[in-house]
Amino acid sequence: MAQTNSKKSIRDIFKRLEDAIDKSIDAKQLRPIAKFTIDLIVKRTRLGYGVDRQFGTKKKLKPLSDQYIEYRRSLSGKSKPKSKTPKIFGARSVKLSEFTNATRSNLTLTGQMLDSMTILSERGKSISIGPQGKRNEGGPTNDQIADYQASQGRVFNRVSLLEFKQIVREYRRTFGDLLKKSKLIQ
Amino acid sequence: MAWQKFTVDIPTNLKPDQRRELADLVIEHIFDRTNRGLDKNGKRFPGYSKEYVASLDFKVGGKSKSKVDLQLSGDMLAAMKLISHSSGKLLIGFDNGTLENDKAEGNILGTYGQPSPIPGKQRDFLGIQRRKLAELIDYVDTSSGIDGTNK
DSSP states (O other): OOOOSSSEEOHHHHHHHHHHHTSOOOGGGHHHHHHHHHHHHHHHHHTTEEESSTTOOEEEOOOOOHHHHHHHHHHTTSOOOSSOOOGGGOOSSOOOOTTOOSSOOSSOSSSHHHHTOEEEEEETTEEEEEOOSOOTTOSSOHHHHHHHHHHTTOOOSSOOHHHHHHHHHHHHHHTSHHHHTTTTTO | OOOOEEEEEOOTTOOHHHHHHHHHHHHHHHHHHHHTTBOTTSOBOOOOOHHHHTSHHHHHTTOOTTOOOSOSSSHHHHHOEEEEEETTEEEEEOOTTSHHHHHHHHHHHTOTTSSSOOTTOOOOOSOOOHHHHHHHHHHHHHSOOGGGOOO
16 A cells, blocks of 8 residues: 555664664664654654655745735734635634744644654554544544645655654664763763 | 864874774764753853744744753754764864755854854854863774774
8 A cells, every 4th residue: 555645654764774773673662763753753844844755855845825824823813814714724713833823834733733643553663653633623634634735745754864864863872882882972 | 154074183093994983983972062062162052042042943842941952953963974084084074065064153153144153152062172082082992893893
């Protein structure tokens, strides 16, 4: 079954990590590394950047339309929308997340999609991560929202090359050679 | 923007694999020390500005006023690398012309995208104290090498 944009197997990250550290990773070590990866992806996306392809370069997410910005401003109570709000934007009763503002393009409206990012499945060294679950206001699920965003050119559930280097460092310091050398490098 | 790098003088008897191992340890030391809020001379980094603390990036990054660690996305410190090495020398820093190089310059000079340094906001992390370097050289020179490989 083809990977959707929302769900992403990070098997390729673990394979590349094994190549980088030149040894096999214990399955018990995968979960904390997967969680570290999720945190990296969520933070980077909230900072306003996406990654199109695994191990690529991060890029600023496409700017928001003026109409959508107007809608987001109305949610914060700072203004009333000048035009009718298209249904696709969402309900008028939702609250803007603390991790965004009206103009920032960071795949965050209420924060539910990125908050829902989690480990979806585990089998051996194959772990899938992605958004999941229903939303408070009903309507599309979190992974459906993510797929829609990807179709609009806003792909986020990938890891950049520099993020991969952070993952390697985290592995080395938590489980690998740098754990033994921790006093030496202080 | 200038190329951010520094040269480490090392014993000439170190072989290429030892030079790479030493560079790795120097870089990991710089990361560890920076993560603890200390500059290349072991002094505390100056605190964040009020504007930055109040910014959305600060909140999104989960940052704390009491921990100045030069990390928001983490990309800058992840980009630090061994640029080149030869007998007696390591060159450590960033790829010239990259965003991460520019971020490093901003921290090192205290400019942060401004034309002139902001007084008291230099955060120079790119270097290593002699005593620490000597400790790392001693480790590499006397250990059996990376992954237990015999010399």
